[in-house]
Structures are given as C-alpha cells and as structure tokens.
Amino acid sequence: MPILPFQIVNLAADLIIFFIAGYYFLNFAKREKELEEKEKQIREKEGKIDIDYHQVVDNALTKEKKIIEDATAQAQTIIAKTEFVTQDSKETINRALRQMSFDIQKESNDIGRKFVGDYEIFLNKLSTTSLGEFQNTAKEFGVDLEKQIKEFRETLLPNIEKEIEDYKLERFKAMDKAVNVIIQKVSEKALNKSIPPEDHNNLIIESLERAKKEGIFD
C-alpha cells in the first residue's frame, strides 16, 4: 500500500482541523471582546442611572424640606396672628363688659333714685287724698248701713221670724211622730213580752176557733 497519498490525506486532514480550530479560537476571542465591550457599556449605563437616581432623590428631599419649612413658617405666622387676634378680642370684650357694667350701674342708680322720688310723691298724694275720701266713704257706708238695718227690721226680720216659727212647728210635728212610733213599737214589744205563754196559746186557739167559724178551713 503506498504511504504518500495516505500521508498527504493525513496532512490535509490535520491542516483542516488546524484551520477549523484556529477559526473557532479567533471567533471565540472576538466574541469575548464584544462581551467585554458590552459589559463595559452596561457598567457605564448603570453608573449613569445611579447618578440620576441620587440626583432625583436629592432634589425631592430638597423640595420636601423647603415645603415643610414654608409650611412651618406659615403656621407660625397664622398662630401668631391668631394669638394676637384672641388677645385683642379679649381685651375688646373686657373693655365692653366693663363699660356695660358701669352703664348698668349708673342707669340703675338713676332709675332707683327716680323711683324713690316718684313713690314719695305718690305716697304723699295718696295720704292726703285717701284720708278725705275715706272719711266720705265711711260716712256714706254708715248711712247705707243704717238704712239697711232699718229695712231689715221692717221687712226681712218679720218674715224670718215667721219662717223660724213654721220650721219649729214642723220639727215639733216630726218629733211627735217619731216619739209616737217609738212609743208604739215599745208598747207592742212590751205587750208581746208581757203576755204569759198560756195566754198566747189561748189567743191562738181563739184565733183558730174564729177562723173555723169564718169557714177558713172548709
């Protein structure tokens, strides 16, 4: 068997394998380089994003701080104003109340003084006028009373005396009647009890005899 062709084929095959291996090695190196490049780019991007994030957060915190500071300042202003208004109002009210109290006291004193004066005048008038009127009235009353007494004696009194007399007679009659009834009842009972049993029996027999004669039992 000839060795050369075999060797040539063997060498060709080794060369092909060598080229293929070289190609893959080169390709692999190229890919690695690309990956490194991409990694580098990503790291750059991440760094940029991180920077942006921190910047946003810092900005937000700064704004928040400012808002709180503004709000606090405004609140302090409002509170201060309110305190001022409250204090002011208190003083105003106190002043008004003091004035009112003073006015009322003054008014009441004036009214009181006026009332006492009026009342004194009224009493003076009343005492002078009433005394005279009272004397007149008393005199009229005395005359009327005398007239009424006279009328009473002349007209009413005789009538009343007659009515009393009639009433007395009626009462006496009623009493007489009541006494008669009592006497009658007592007499009946006394008589009933005073009759001896034998007489009672005899009276019953007499009653039966009489009834027989009257034909009651026929």
Add this chain to the structure above:
Amino acid sequence: MIKMEDLDLSGFFTTNVEAADFLTRISAISEDIYRTDFDLEKALIEQLGIRKKDKFAILLRDNKISQGSNPALKDFFDKIREKISSMPVISLTLAFEPGEETLKILSDWFPLNINRQVLLDIKVDIDLIAGAYISFNGKYSDSSVRPIFDRTYKEISAV
C-alpha cells in the same frame, strides 16, 4: 186494706218541715226492707228514736201490719208517704216562736175540730203582738192583737 183517712200520723209531726224530715226517714227504712240483714226495730230506732219507734210499733199493730212481712211493711210505708203528700198545709203566723207545748196544742186541735190532720207552715212576726194570722186555700183570718192595738192606740193618741 188500709184506708187513707184512718191512718193517724199525729204525734209524729206537726209542721210541714217535720213532715218532710219524717218522710225522708221512712223512705230510708223502706229502701232497706229487702236487704238480707234488715232489722225493722233497729232501723226504726236509728231513724226515729226510741220514743217514736214505740209509737210506730203501735201504729203497725193498730193497722194490723205484721212486722215480719216485708211486702206488707213496704206497702204500709208507701201508704204513709201517700198520706203525707196529700195532707193539707195551713199557713199560721204567730207572734212568738212556738215551743213543744204550743205545737202539741195546735197538733191536737185540728183532728178534734176539723176532723183531719194538717201540716202547719209556721211563720213568726212579733208585730202581731199576740194571736194568729191564718191562711188556707187563698182564704185568711187575721185574729192577731195587732188591729186591736192599733185602734186603741189611735184613740189614746187622739185624746
């Protein structure tokens, strides 16, 4: 045969109340007649008492009823019931509560004077004072002292 009018029950009762009581007792004896342990004498003593038992024994003898003959006794008790139911009732108002003596006088008076025994329905009204108010079969007789008393009292009061 016993005649109803010959049956003399005087002495056993005078008033209608007493008659009703007597009837109840006689009925009780009559119901027991046919019991095997029936003893007439014992039953009469229990229901009527010794005194009336003796009187009832005389009544049986007078009417010729044998105490040993239960049918005759039964018939006799029925006759008594019939007699009591047919007796006339006379209403008698008295001025006092009558005692035994008064009841006896009344009981004796009717058979002697009107020849028949009656039952008395007795009422008491002390306002009658004395005497009696009698009514029978819608007729009445006021023989009490009351009308006399009223008349006399009016005469005295008028004076």
